[in-house]
Amino acid sequence: MKVLVPVKRVIDYNVKPRVKSDETGVDLANVKMSMNPFCEIAVEEAVRLKEKGVVTEVVAVSIGPAQAQETLRTALAMGADRAILVQTDADLEPLAVAKVLKAVIDEESPNLVVMGKQAIDGDNNATGQMLSALLGWPQASFASKLEVSGDKATVTREVDGGLQTIEAPLPVIITADLRLNEPRYASLPNIMKAKKKPLDTKDIASYGVDTAPRLKVVKVAEPPKRGGGIKVETAADLVAKLKNEAGVL
């Protein structure tokens, strides 16, 4: 059984993003980039499935610039077997990413796709759902628990009021939520080993998919700043301020 894990290179989650002064985007020059945290969780889950003997091969795929090779090497160091970089310097919208992933899936025929629920840059929370709709495969989003047995996946999902469990026959698209697992740190020997694992680079054009942007970015602006607040000395002062000054109690 084969599992495909799409991973995205994004701004490191510890970095505070800064908007460019010309309002054309977020400044990513000389900023630390890492694997999207939700993608790390997806890789971890796939590797655990392999360690449990449920799957035999974990393939990581990223659509992005040449530097996304680093992200793929991280996936390989965590335990993925091989990687595919679909190279492009363009910023793709979720629909385009989903279409390219579909083309990769048509070639690779995985039994399972485990991916992040959301990328922390675009915050779209859309790609997995779109991919499921394009493929006509069942969708299990926001997974906090995954069990694969035989040709069936049972998935516990984080929903508005608590948890929901659904089941679906393979092949299926899973999107990972925060509590699916705690991703491992790659060990130094595994980082060394990962350098020798296969990483194929393909030109995005070779998939013949229309990835042209559909949306026009008019501007990217700084959100309004909150005015500075004050410190109060005691709980009683706080209650008095909330009643008399803020009028919220």
Added chain:
Amino acid sequence: MAVLVIADQTGGALSDNTHKTVSAAKAIGGDIDILVTGKDCKSAAEAAAKIEGVRKVLLAQSDDLGHGLAEAVEAAVVPLMGGYDAVLTPATSQGKNFSPRIAAKLDVSHISDIVEVVDASTFVRPIYAGNALETVQSSEAKKVITVRPTAFKAAGEGGSAAIEDIGAGDGAGATKFVTEEIVKSERPELTGAKIVVSGGRAMGSAEEFQKVIEPLADRLGAAVGASRAAVDAGYAPNDYQVGQTGKVVAPELYIAIGISGAIQHLAGMKDSKIIVAINKDGDAPIFQVADYGLVADYKAAVPELMSALG
């Protein structure tokens, strides 16, 4: 121009998120219809029919729709889209689950989590955990959008739209519902509450969380929230998480207790009207967004707060 709004309802009770999404639809303009999906949810359709400015309410019911299965909702909505220029859904977990599918089926972009309608084709949405606001323009024939409810005022009541039963659609196909664990609470719903009291990692245990945060919330008639650290550690259930990847809240009053104020947490609460932080570390980043900060150990401060409230 016609806009379809997909209602947010649970067990036949219509959520206010629907009214807020109708306001976003009004900003786009044109006729507004509401689709209510679920099971045994006629009462939600009746409530939706009373929202001011609504032309018609469509009702689709089945077991799969009752469980909110994404494939089923998509199958109910896509055939209707011949008659609409845009479909708007509240950006709840449920809405985020199915709305991108509709976009993919229509071969158009998904415009996620909008906080402002500039005009009928231009929208503002937060990216990078709310550290940037992106204005995007769509020239596509159909617009598929999720709406951040806290960014819009609720549409008023006073309408009397007709309700039309449209049957169930095709169902969810191979995906089957197994079980759910939904926590029933007497407290107000987190995303719509006027006051939210949230606890963080400082609580140290589920017992402490219940002993400290919940009585204060109940005294204030507030909803309870939590940081990711508190949820991961099992002090609070997953649906309490406020933040970039949890729920977004914008109450009149947000009280953060023992929460440091990581950007991912701020993304979910920094649009609150008044923010109060109680933290023993005077340098905690939460104080940079707090209107009122109390540098104190919560173990002393919360009991004092309870007695000051009387």
